[in-house]
Amino acid sequence: MKLPFTIMFEKRMEDVPKWLPAVTSIGSVLIAFLISGIILKLIGGQPLRVGKFFFEATFGSWPAISDTLVKATPLIMVGLACTIAFKMKLWNIGAEGQFYMGAFAASLVVLVPMVPLDSPRYVIIGLMIIMGLIGGAVWGFIPGVLKGKFGVNEIITTLMLNYIAILWNNFWIFNKWSDAGFQMTPPFDKSAWLPRLADYAREFKAFSGITLHLGVIIALVATVVVWWVLERSRWGYEIKLTGDNKEAARYAGINIVRNVILVMMFSGALAGLAGMSEVSGVVHRLQERISPGYGFTGIIVAWLAKLNPFAVVLVSILFGALIVAGREIQPSGLAQLLQGIILFMVISSDVLLRYKIRFIRLQAPAVREVEVA
């Protein structure tokens, strides 16, 4: 049966309507939830109950919201790290490794120790922030210089460095700084903890047990910084130009090698900052598993946010909720599946930004003119 019309994809000639990117992102998330629900049903789960539980665990009460925000905090920073790299078409898949190196470097402040442990809190935390940035930056520098100077594919190098970073951490945790043989260091002194709302439980009863910590402020500051760099600064202009057309950037006199290295360092630093935030604000020690894959989730966050720093915050909250809920939902791995579906839907829907769908009515064949000799 032939349809009376045919579907054609037509290149968009006018500018994309401003609301379309947001709609495709939101739509992708909704469809992904739907598909996951279907898969869950197929393997014998109960999607609606799961959904209700999801909401309660993440936004249903103040402690729940706090949990969500705590999980969102490192995601924001890693999402920003990926955003800035992706703007220049540098595929930093190594945010996970940079996270760990940031955590490691920040922990050095306490473990070496780099300053006397009875120094004022702001000194220790301040130093940890700086070390976190440095640790991540160094781990971003390596693939940056390999790509900039030797043209080595950064996807693989950053990935390999992920594994190397985790192994590096493991060595120190299992070995030198192990806590009685367990795979973690002894807990840090309170002076190395990022302040939490729970710390003020005596003044404000409502804050008791709320684990929301200063890291969220750091993350928001980072968001504004990244926004300013990308949208207002000269460097941001260079980044956008290079990401759009490397040859044109070269023609415009931009030093591409230098920018590749600097952007990778900046990106790594942001991821390292996330590592510091987790180590000082949440786990309070250096241990084997600090990150449930923040580095990879950050990639999806950045892409879903369409590389907009403020959207990164919103998306991070959503994914933070996913992580909180995912801790208790069986089967484990569902969260990852959901993330994969979301990303897949987002890139599929990107096609709508470049092409319009047109329904063309097929004409009935015209009567052929009879030729008179």
Add this chain to the structure above:
Amino acid sequence: MNLEIILHAGLATGTILLFAAIGEVFAERAGVLNLGVEGMMLLGAMAGFSTSLYTGNVWLGLLAAIIAGGILSLAHGLVTIHFQADQVVSGLSLTFLGTGLALVLGEGLTGKNPPLVPAFNIPGLSAIPFIGPVFFTDHSLLVYVGYVFVPLAWYYIFRTRPGMHLRAVGEKPDAADTMGVSVYGLRYLYVCVGGCLAGLAGATISLSVSPGWYSAQTTSGQGWIAVGLVIFAQWDPLRAALGAYLFGALRRGILDLQGPAVLFGMRNPLYINSNFGFFLQMTPYILTIVALVIGSRQAARKRLGAPAALGLPYIRGERGL
């Protein structure tokens, strides 16, 4: 630290990387970068393992693994070839998808014992001194398949007509298109081939070389190493095989280095403090980076390199999709 044992193990482990890498060579030669190999491998490992478990037939398991990898790769193909989305991000999304699916559907498979791919000797050849025990003794069927597959793949790509079309589609798709070669069709085909081979590689792990299901640890990054190997291999199946077997040998060699108290006549530091083993475990990843650097320098020097159209969607003039 027995060289024979290391090489023997290297051939076995290397076969995994080999299937995945050569599959990726096919896809990239056609111009499509498939970064979802890790996800497809894991999904293949799970599909093969569970199918073999539930049907009691290991051959069905292999088939299931191949199909699983293939279907996942078609999703990648659809998004990158037809929707012309960015190939890098699409590949990444498929890694997440494949990994997620494998973990979800593979719940509860740990510890089970399905029928595995049989291992055997090749009579006659296994009697040759040194080469016999290393290459032809007590290997899984899949390893022997690997031996034959490599030269076949090479010959196909460089010496046959369909191979010429494959290369043309990856080098200059518009030339192929105007001569009536189906660029979209061939790209789909070879992306699928790549996915199937990645699935097979996964099954090679779970049903043969390192039997079992260990969730995400089953593949532990080998898919990514395979992608890196393709660059080192300069898109040549022979070099890919060489790299794969070398890496395989390396992984075994690492394990062996940790055992003896005396190593090369000196006190083995790893024996003293087994934690140094972490550094050894880093070596495959460090070496992948080194291999990439070598590959990139060589490409720059010889002015060879990737198929010219790799990573770029093919858009035919103003015909639209």
Add this chain to the structure above:
Amino acid sequence: MSELPFAVEMKDIVIRFPGVLANDRVNFTLRQGEIHALLGENGAGKSTLMNALAGLYRPTSGTIKINGETVSFSSPKDAIAKGIGMVHQHFMLVPTQTVTENILLGLEQPRFFMRLKEYDQKVMALQEQFGLRVDPAAKIWQLSVGEQQRVEILKTLYRGANILIMDEPTAVLAPQEIDDLIETMRAMVAQGKSIVFISHKLQEVTAVADRVTVLRKGRVTAEGVSIEGMTKRDLAQLMVGRDVVFSVAKKPQDPGDVVLEVQDVHAENNKGVPALRGVSLEVHQGEILGIAGVSGNGQSELAEVITGMRPCQGCILINGKDVANQPPIVSIRSGVAHVPEDRTHVGSAPNLSITDNTIMKAYREEPVAKGWSVDFTYARENAHRLKQAYDILAPSVETMARKLSGGNLQKVILAREISQEPRLMVAVQPTRGLDVGAIEAIQTLILAQREAGTAVLLISEELEELLSLSDRIAVIYEGEIMGIVPAEGADVEELGLMMTGSRLADIQKQKAPGDLEGVAA
């Protein structure tokens, strides 16, 4: 009177793309054994029409008949099956494969195993038949442009093409090679082929075609008219619709000090082959030095070494400062403006706005820069001013660059470069691919720069353009300057000889041996 059916008969062809009507009820016929020129300026719809004939596009409506039989092509394969072969302007050849492999691309034979030696022989036999010589085992990237074109032609002949479509075949050839091509075309016609050749060069059309069809803005202005009795002027008018002014008004001017000095520069091209072999020249303030030559003789590399995009040996002095072998930022800061050959891949950022594109060179300094940040408000206002001043057609300054037409994009690039108030402007093929209105606008802008005292290095494939704009013309051939002559009163034949390898000194010696003899004693 019974006639052979037309080899090709296209009736009422309409081809529409989103936003543009490329062919508007076009009629076109090709007789057996004739050479039919399809004439029109860039964007008139000639390539589109022939692409439809070659099976690449499907016409929105209209009929096509081949040898009297109505056909409908759904792919190039169908067209090839009917004996139609297309020789593209931009060669469709796979650089890393051999000549024979390229010829065999897409065919059913050989079935599976490539028996290259056997097919090499077949290709050689075909070459003999038509006099097209090229080594079958050579890889395409090793061949010269003329040789590559021969491969393109062989591809169609191998497939038994009887109707050949040649799309701007002479665009990349030197005058000598053009003559060879014309010989080849006549040989093919003698063996029963029919040829359509697309061109916008009136000289060649009048030289070789039997009949001509002229397209203007998608419509036919002259259908299958015999070439006899048509003058270039007539054809130009049909192409453009008004009396074409063949030259732009240029004021006489005295050049000032030397701005650019190129001293014995050597450089390699991307393949590692020497592209510039000891080039020396000078450009003065308020002067346009045109560089003539068939593309591929070092012009691109010359522009690139001056603007810092390619390493070289030798000296390149801008107002006395040596900028050779330094990154582009050095030449930019020395006051060099660059209008690059490739508008879209080098000269602009396609997905960024017009505003972003206009500040590509200006963003480092006040007033566009404000400390570490960019004053986008100022940039937008400035872009708006430029849009008005340069008559750039676009919905707004926020429009993405890739939505602009070629002419408008080039205006943006020129606006940007001119805003830098450069001392030297290097313009490479600035009017390539543009319609007549845009060409005039760009040429006027370049002349205005000359009047303002800027030194201009103009590299162009269009000899006419060089003759009307330049003060002096240098001819480059295989990386060497064959000679520099004043543009006024330049002898086109002399230029043509230089473009194909003769040095000016040698040409002059040959011209007047008698005079020299007289002077000797």
